[in-house]
Amino acid sequence: MQMQDLVEAATGRVDRRIFWDQAIYEQEQKQIFARVWLFVAHESQIAAPGAFVTTYMGEDSVIVARGDDASINVFLNSCPHRGNRVCFADSGQARSFTCNYHGWAFGLEGDLKKMPKMGLYKATPGFRMEDWGLKRARVAAYKGLVFATFDENVPGLETWLGDFRWYLDAVLDVEEGGTEFLAGGATRSVMNCNWKFPADNFAGDIYHALWTHLGGAEPTLGRHGGVIVENEGSYQVSVNGHGWEFNDSYYGNAATMGDKEILRYMKSRRDAITARLGAFRANMWGSVASATVFPNFSFLPGYFTFRVFQPKGPLKTEIHAWTLVPKNMPDDIKDRFRRGSMRTFSPSGILEMDDGENWEHSTRANAGYVTRHQSLCYAMAPEGQLHDDSLPGIVHSGQLSDANQRAFYQRWAELMDAPDWDSVNFAPSKMAEQEAAE
């Protein structure tokens, strides 16, 4: 079965079996999660040599560790001897990772260093320590965000992200000194939904906020009409399946946290950020917006919640979320963002609490045979594509649109069907041209 037959990107028809079928899910693990660049950590989480976090790439458990030479290593968290996990902590500081089962110990680069009664292996003909390290992934970073892939042939991260990087700077490069994740690990929760529903939602669905979040927005924005979303002055941009919908309100999202001190601070930084990024991208910083870096790494400007939608089977998703702030933001404002993002977009958040129910039932409904053979409608396209040379990627004017979500599923189908990287398209990069010219 060709996945491109299940996704009609031009008209916005999506076959519901892609949210339900176990075989399609297994193919996603192989064709997408085992091949592409996946977000694994922010550099600030593993600042010192020996610092590590554990996370997942698809359903593969991995360790992300800072080596003694300050390099970042990503490798499988499964002992090649009998397969047990070698690290059960979420984060920490280590010299080595020792498997609980037989005591095989691995270094910060995943190399097998020693095991009890090593002489038994030394006496074993043909056994070589270097053959049995923890499988390593390729690692690359963009402005603090660390990505990894287990595919040796996928083009580099700069090609994978392409000109989406230009937009990413609107949250990653607003201030001198870079960004950090607020301390304390990920906020993690479980949703009984297919991972693609939250991922497509963040790529381009502001439409739901007008209805789903009426109650959650009411205390901070006022009854009805509080959530202001118009296609005037707003956009959807898509690059290689990554999507960002946004308006030019500078702090529209931030306002729903209901903290005047945050807005006062953001106002005070507006001139400097505009000077740094230009007005267009400065206005994106905290605006009414959401974004997904394909396939499952999403964030919300304004709240600055960054999250991975970890697939756990076709019907289950684990959300791992952090809050990202500029490093040089004052401590008391960081603390306000910590609490503001928690109160809106965390499992107790007054906005996130409205989402889970929708995605769970969008998934569960497909248990019905007749139901899952009805297509879903991603047809909304009130505005055509905008051809503006100053804006990279595929740009649509108007954030109320399904344009990015159609591009998300087009990319999904393309990767699901592609036998190799030669048959995968990457958008020509204006940034790469500029970099080459410089």
Next chain:
Amino acid sequence: MSAVAKADYSTYPTLSLQQAQRAAEQLLALNGDGAPVDDALLTKITRFYNREARLLDEERFSDWYNLLADDIFYWAPLQENRFRRDRRATIDPRHMAFFDERKADIAVRIGRLTSNLVWTEDPPTRHVYVISNIEAFATPVAGEYETHSTFIQYRNRSEHDETTLAGRRRDILRAVGDGFQIVRRLILLPQSILLTKNLTNFF
């Protein structure tokens, strides 16, 4: 909902960052070292908690809100899996949390619940909140008591959607009139990954 209706929440009671951090440190230090309260007082405290749980089960949010002191610090921290050798504090008030609230923030949450615009609560969720293992001790402040208790919070909504959460609470209660107000609350959920989609209820 007279207590929390149509409000400018920025005028509601809150704490400074420093006050909140001191409150967090106070909660983390509570270890039942004080003198146990007498049986009559323990009975009164137990009655207070039984009623509090029933108010939440019955969605009487305004009545529940009135049990909170203006200087309440209400906190449910995250707990990571850490090696025992790890010297970092497992629970740290500067870290992300499930709840890290002042009275004004709780009013915002009640504002959402009572907006009649929360479609996921219509039809309503059913809750049973069980409180047990109640201990109470004197504190250095006259009329304030340190309490420890355990809870089971059961939630059922729609057809098959159910969640059971168990945990511990540490409170500071303040005697006010004939009853009590909650001045501090630490909610310890023993899950490193919240094994449900959200926390729509109060603890």
